[in-house]
Amino acid sequence: MHIDIITCLPKLIESPFNDSILKRAQQKGLVTVDIIDLRSYATDKHKSVDDYAYGGGAGMVLMIEPVDRCISDLKSKRHYDDIIYMSPDGELLTQKVSNELSLKENLILLCGHYKGVDERVREHLITREISIGDYVLSGGELAAAVVADSVIRLLPGVLNDETSALSDSFQDGLVAPPVYSRPATYKGWNVPDVLLSGHEAKINSWKQEQAIERTRKRRPGLLE
Incomplete structure (x- = not known):
């Protein structure tokens, strides 16, 4: 399995993949997790990825252009089964959803931040939206880590005793x-x-x- 996690705060999400089961899964070659810095796809010298919302209102919005450039670049390298946006109003993450995702080969997890992402990203670039609960976080990074953890531990060979996952x-x-x-x-x-x-x-x-x-x-x- 290959998982790309797109974020404007890479350091916020790196640590969960550097220890324990998730680290061993990568060392065994069972999964590859790449943390993609959205700012590297910005077009201005300030590496801006957000701007004010049209129509006013508090909070900044992730712009469509850097997100589109990033996803397009990733898609040029491999086919993705799902491009998932971590959203509080997405479908609720359940064990059934994790089981389903564990059968995929390539996934993108897009982490929202600030006030969210330009709606055109959700309309045209995303194939699925997932929420880990009815509450709001500062960004989608922690939610993406939860989704990745719940999926990776189900991959054959990740747990020392594979029956462990079946009895969860x-x-x-x-x-x-x-x-x-x-x-x-x-x-x-x-x-x-x-x-x-x-x-x-x-x-x-x-x-x-x-x-x-x-x-x-x-x-x-x-x-x-």
Whole structure:
């Protein structure tokens, strides 16, 4: 997989890809992540990528020209399955969306900033818009990192135990059951006996029951 992340603040998004699972995925050659500085596609000496909004109003707007120049340049090098704009009013990121994106080969993630991006970018250059929740961030960089993380960890070979991703919350429409580790007893707090039984069928049944009950209490909307 190849992911290009377009941003006017490259340093804001670099660190998540330099540690842990995302770093190892790149070292294994399973994914390539390039952080593209939008300012390198500006046309003036000040490297401007934003301007005032027509019609007035507070906040600056990312201009269409540097965004178009950047996307056009990237598209000249490879075909992209999706060009995604990180937007608070896009489709909500779910595990289903992450699963779908993990089957793609090449993605562009465009990070908005300031007051947003010229609407013509959304009308003519973007193929999909994704939101990570009903709230507003200072820019799309953190949201892009969330999307990339949720997708990359699903790629075959990224996790040491590939069944781990399959047992994550939301993969089966439920939140994950509780998990425990050593010691079995701590301050009088005990791990459920069934998990120490070694009886795989009983353990799996317990996990399923716990997942359903936890979902009913914490995320009842999923059961609907």
